[in-house]
Amino acid sequence: MPLLQKYRFGAFEFDPQKEELRKRGVKLRLNPQAACVLNALLENAGEVVSREELRKRLWPSDTFVDFEHRLHAAISEVRDALGDSATNPRYIKTLSRRGYRFIAELELVPRPAMPSNPPAQAAHDSAATPVMDAPRPHLRSLRRLWLAAAVVVTLTFGVVIVFLVRRGPPTPAIHSAVPLTTYMGAQHCPSFAPDGERVAFSWNGEREDNFDIYVKQIGVETPIRLTRDPRPDLSPAWSPDGRMIAFYRVTSNRTAEVLLIPALGGAERRIAEVAAAWQDYLTSRLLAWSADGKWLAMPEGAAADSVSGLILLSVETGQKRRLTFPPASYDDLDPAFSPDMKRLAFVRRFSSAADIYVVELTPELQAAGEPTRLTSESWPADSPVWAHDGKALLFTRY
Structure with missing residues (x-):
């Protein structure tokens, strides 16, 4: 499988594998719901991500939840972290009754690939080889x-x-x-x-x-x-x-x-x-x-x-x-x-x-x-x- 890329925009970098947002290298706090919303918007940068699609990502279909309130809270947290504004957006634009769109210029930062069958010498020197952290289960605690x-x-x-x-x-x-x-x-x-x-x-x-x-x-x-x-x-x-x-x-x-x-x-x-x-x-x-x-x-x-x-x-x-x-x-x-x-x-x-x-x-x-x-x-x-x-x-x- 190809390795997940990081997203870079402005002073920010988002790692979808770790669900981490950093600003000039400093890790910013995002709860899992906000990180999931940001990930969805970055995956579909320039396109409208519907509210229904975000609901499906955040909550199982059999979950009863005040969706409007929770989604507003998640979007607000992302905007706070980015220093963004709903009225004058630089990153996330609200489209009334439709959803949200990521509007900033986005750069994809590839991760270094790992060899599938490393030679013996490389295995011997494995301490010097970067190893990716295992992906976290997607919003594992929400259910x-x-x-x-x-x-x-x-x-x-x-x-x-x-x-x-x-x-x-x-x-x-x-x-x-x-x-x-x-x-x-x-x-x-x-x-x-x-x-x-x-x-x-x-x-x-x-x-x-x-x-x-x-x-x-x-x-x-x-x-x-x-x-x-x-x-x-x-x-x-x-x-x-x-x-x-x-x-x-x-x-x-x-x-x-x-x-x-x-x-x-x-x-x-x-x-x-x-x-x-x-x-x-x-x-x-x-x-x-x-x-x-x-x-x-x-x-x-x-x-x-x-x-x-x-x-x-x-x-x-x-x-x-x-x-x-x-x-x-x-x-x-x-x-x-x-x-x-x-x-x-x-x-x-x-x-x-x-x-x-x-x-x-x-x-x-x-x-x-x-x-x-x-x-x-x-x-x-x-x-x-x-x-x-x-x-x-x-x-x-x-």
């Missing part, structure tokens, strides 16, 4: 990491990982994933009603033209459509009493609204206008109710200062109060109140890295100190959910 996740075309209910808070290392638990929907288009942000008999979600409809909020009875195929605004409606969240659903409406590139609507349908009520979250986070959970039904936790601030910290939003008055202050270039999202309202779990992201944090809360719902980091693996974690007794957190890892 066992994707146990259950959120959705792209199918909402999936499944327990992925159980993390015992304050009880030592996590204990994994594997359960079967059960599809809840089989609709055309994309469904995001599933939220169970307190009674466990209904699920609210955001769906772009059979025509795939706009995201609205829907509610589905478990075991009933046809959902109830709650919103019909031409702007995207996302991240539904049930109130603790099950009567209302809060949701997030994107009104512009820089602004959004948080609204309430009765769970059975009816008139909307706007709670507040907020700075819009970064577009790659819009398929994440953005809203979380406090157990007393008085507050919503959510990210805000990305449009103003490139950092999304968590805020508390009064359901009654729309008053906003800052709760977390992430470091520069980090973002906080995916909030989840503990049942006793004494802690708030959330995800802190940096590029494609993400970990679960917990911050202790005072009775006035102020941060009682700095957040505590619970996960520190190389694979990103998200979507934390508290167990009913507040002693454990469930989350996904991808």
Whole structure:
């Protein structure tokens, strides 16, 4: 078999065999998904690589995953490593609704060939002969990491990982994933009603033209459509009493609204206008109710200062109060109140890295100190959910 070539472009060199990216000889960090995406783009330099082709490379066909969000994260990581921009690309160009294209000039760097039957003297001097490292299995860890996740075309209910808070290392638990929907288009942000008999979600409809909020009875195929605004409606969240659903409406590139609507349908009520979250986070959970039904936790601030910290939003008055202050270039999202309202779990992201944090809360719902980091693996974690007794957190890892 011919040896794989290296790719050289600008100050960068990518080794597809080792899935290593270097800049002027210095190795840059890329997780396996980002490396796989870059490899696919370089293999097809100058041509469009479709989103479907990237999906097939990244995930097995039987894997349920929030594909749009994960692909955005992988592309963003590659662009960050290359110092590239989506709006003014030098290396990777986005083609709306189609895919991506590598647009820079590319040089193929051949590897030195090894003789198939080296002579005796060469064998004797083998210490001086360059030997290639064995190829790594392609994304060898991904298949066992994707146990259950959120959705792209199918909402999936499944327990992925159980993390015992304050009880030592996590204990994994594997359960079967059960599809809840089989609709055309994309469904995001599933939220169970307190009674466990209904699920609210955001769906772009059979025509795939706009995201609205829907509610589905478990075991009933046809959902109830709650919103019909031409702007995207996302991240539904049930109130603790099950009567209302809060949701997030994107009104512009820089602004959004948080609204309430009765769970059975009816008139909307706007709670507040907020700075819009970064577009790659819009398929994440953005809203979380406090157990007393008085507050919503959510990210805000990305449009103003490139950092999304968590805020508390009064359901009654729309008053906003800052709760977390992430470091520069980090973002906080995916909030989840503990049942006793004494802690708030959330995800802190940096590029494609993400970990679960917990911050202790005072009775006035102020941060009682700095957040505590619970996960520190190389694979990103998200979507934390508290167990009913507040002693454990469930989350996904991808």
